[in-house]
Amino acid sequence: MSQRRTKQSYRPKRSADRPRAVALSVLEQVEQGGAFANLVLPKALRAEQQSNSKFSFRDSAFTSELVYGTLRQRGYLDTVLARYCSRPLSQLDPTVLEILRLGAYQLLFMRVPDHAAVAESVDLAREATSDGPARMVNAVLRSITRATEQEIDEVFDHITGHIERIAAKTSHPQWVAQSFADALTAHGRQPSDLERVLQANNKAPAVNLVARPGLISRDELLDESREILEGDPYPGNLTPYSVFLDGGDPAALPSIRSGHAAAQDQGSQLAAILLATAPLEGSDERWLDLCAGPGGKTALLASLAPKGTTVVANEINPKRARLVERSTQALDNVDVVVGDGRHFAAGYLFDRVLVDAPCSGLGSLRRRPESRWRHHSHDLDELLPLQRDLFQAGIRATRPGGVIAWVTCTPQVEETLDQVDMALSGGEVELIDARALSTGVTPDAINSDSGSGIAPYTVQLWPDVHNSDAMFIALLRKVR
Numbered sequence: 430m431s432q433r434r435t436k437q438s439y440r441p442k443r444s445a446d447r448p449r450a451v452a453l454s455v456l457e458q459v460e461q462g463g464a465f466a467n468l469v470l471p472k473a474l475r476a477e478q479q480s481n482s483k484f485s486f487r488d489s490a491f492t493s494e495l496v497y498g499t500l501r502q503r504g505y506l507d508t509v510l511a512r513y514c515s516r517p518l519s520q521l522d523p524t525v526l527e528i529l530r531l532g533a534y535q536l537l538f539m540r541v542p543d544h545a546a547v548a549e550s551v552d553l554a555r556e557a558t559s560d561g562p563a564r565m566v567n568a569v570l571r572s573i574t575r576a577t578e579q580e581i582d583e584v585f586d587h588i589t590g591h592i593e594r595i596a597a598k599t600s601h602p603q604w605v606a607q608s609f610a611d612a613l614t615a616h617g618r619q620p621s622d623l624e625r626v627l628q629a630n631n632k633a634p635a636v637n638l639v640a641r642p643g644l645i646s647r648d649e650l651l652d653e654s655r656e657i658l659e660g661d662p663y664p665g666n667l668t669p670y671s672v673f674l675d676g677g678d679p680a681a682l683p684s685i686r687s688g689h690a691a692a693q694d695q696g697s698q699l700a701a702i703l704l705a706t707a708p709l710e711g712s713d714e715r716w717l718d719l720c721a722g723p724g725g726k727t728a729l730l731a732s733l734a735p736k737g738t739t740v741v742a743n744e745i746n747p748k749r750a751r752l753v754e755r756s757t758q759a760l761d762n763v764d765v766v767v768g769d770g771r772h773f774a775a776g777y778l779f780d781r782v783l784v785d786a787p788c789s790g791l792g793s794l795r796r797r798p799e800s801r802w803r804h805h806s807h808d809l810d811e812l813l814p815l816q817r818d819l820f821q822a823g824i825r826a827t828r829p830g831g832v833i834a835w836v837t838c839t840p841q842v843e844e845t846l847d848q849v850d851m852a853l854s855g856g857e858v859e860l861i862d863a864r865a866l867s868t869g870v871t872p873d874a875i876n877s878d879s880g881s882g883i884a885p886y887t888v889q890l891w892p893d894v895h896n897s898d899a900m901f902i903a904l905l906r907k908v909r
């Protein structure tokens with residue numbers, strides 16, 4: 430940040446700028462009401478566009494940047510605000526704190542002129558509260574504008590603990606930063622990569638599509654996207670079916686509406702491909718997806734399955750089971766069933782089984798900007814036993830010689846390597862070298878570092894390296 434000066438003084442009352450007012454209302458719903466930004470923001474933008482003909486496409490984009498950026502950088506912003514605010518942030522009115530975060534985000538991360546960021550924040554505070562808090566907002570934001578880049582850096586340099594400092598700089602809760610640090614080491618990366626991987630969680634990912642094989646080719650999907658959407662779509666680096674969009678709404682594509690293509694992270698694509706292509710002797714007709722909702726991997730599995738194969742998709746939540754039906758609408762080899770996977774019993778055994786268990790989701794923080802502030806380390810207390818039971822149920826449902834994939838959207842050691850180690854200790858399964866198998870699927874080397882124990886035989890993807898969520902994939906064969 431450069432040396433900042435603002436000569437802004439109090440101005441007569443005027444109404445707050447609409448993008449900032451809409452952003453504030455969305456942030457209040459998310460932070461105070463527990464709503465999800467990706468659900469309330471589009472609704473708020475639609476309502477504003479309908480009632481205000483002057484609200485432009487650029488206003489929508491600006492509002493989205495304010496909302497997502499402020500949520501992602503909340504930890505960073507609060508560290509800076511705490512330094513320049515005379516009262517502890519916990520004692521501030523929640524709306525005033527939200528206005529301060531919004532203002533600080535514009536000052537520290539956007540190219541909004543200082544005077545505009547401060548003045549608009551003061552207007553917002555006056556409109557939402559009263560003159561007193563507005564004066565406080567003015568004072569705090571003006572002191573940030575006067576701080577040099579070096580002074581802002583020093584706010585972080587003064588944090589003593591290594592993990593604590595990186596957590597604040599990269600805007601993550603400390604326990605999440607610690608968990609990534611542990612995961613990096615366990616999966617064979619360097620501890621010094623921590624800041625880089627956490628910063629990658631702060632970058633909004635490009636929309637990633639899958640061209641479902643047998644329904645549409647990647648080239649056809651690229652052509653259709655080029656024709657209908659703005660920008661220049663390009664092939665993904667991790668799977669032969671992956672396409673990245675460069676802008677535009679994927680819902681505008683006919684192949685998305687027909688279910689021939691879908692939005693799907695390429696890490697998730699790789700998980701389904703590795704399970705579908707793992708070597709198998711004997712029958713290959715019955716596949717099971719034990720935790721299927723909303724059905725992205727079911728659909729890719731079903732489109733990769735040899736002719737005559739049925740994919741049974743089990744999901745505990747009936748609403749999510751309907752999503753599985755919708756996402757597999759273009760395929761005729763899927764049976765969706767609703768039930769608790771821990772007690773799944775079909776009366777026969779399966780050749781390939783996917784256990785994509787509910788997990789902490791720390792691997793997809795890029796997509797859900799508020800989620801890092803909602804999870805807690807004690808979430809694992811409930812998740813780990815559930816994962817263990819589902820893993821065991823997946824193994825029970827597999828025929829001898831059949832293949833099981835254990836997949837999570839998190840690199841957390843307890844949910845990845847530890848769960849696989851535990852499953853192996855039962856003696857019913859052995860590890861397949863998923864990393865070696867992946868070299869035949871993806872042109873990119875998956876992991877250059879190896880890690881120890883079982884880690885070198887598993888696949889751990891990272892947002893900063895693979896342009897994907899931090900998916901974990903282990904393949905096992907049932908031996909008895």
Ligand SMILES: C[S@@+](CC[C@H](N)C(=O)[O-])C[C@H]1O[C@@H](n2cnc3c(N)ncnc32)[C@H](O)[C@@H]1O
Pocket residue numbers: 697719720721722723724725726727743744745746749768769770771785786787788
């Ligand atoms: C990580 S998601 C699966 C994502 C899915 N494979 C996909 O690619 O679209 C985990 C799913 O497991 C479901 N689930 C949670 N507990 C379950 C249980 N006991 N039995 C079956 N499914 C369960 C959740 O409702 C959720 O839909």
